[in-house]
């Protein structure tokens with residue numbers, strides 16, 4: 259069950275920062291997903307998807323942000339931190355976020371194919387895992403989702419990919 263606590267001004271500001279990161283990914287020809295992690299409302303990590311740039315299937319925005327945040331805090335857990343991410347985390351990221359003991363995840367658009375915060379899997383509330391994460395969803399949902407659909411539209415229209423005109 260996905261809860262949706264009241265959205266604060268701070269939530270909106272932090273999600274806008276995550277959107278800026280997603281835009282950066284778009285500009286680098288990466289699937290446009292951005293994330294920030296806040297500790298006591300201060301941003302301690304900002305990242306965007308870098309799978310293509312780093313040739314690393316684990317280089318999702320959330321994974322990079324987790325490492326930045328734990329480095330910043332010099333600790334392995336993110337107990338008093340919140341993650342703001344433009345798209346619902348996948349199973350890898352949701353698993354890593356459970357391990358990090360993060361307090362809250364706020365995501366924009368659902369990922370109906372691989373989402374692991376309630377859409378396809380619900381790793382963040384799995385009864386056999388020892389940490390449950392507060393979930394907030396739908397903030398700037400349209401903007402977050404539009405970046406992804408624009409990206410794949412651009413890919414489909416790219417020269418050399420569209421075979422029907424050749």
Ligand SMILES: [Zn+2]
Nearest residue numbers: 318347348351
């Ligand atoms: Zn992921």
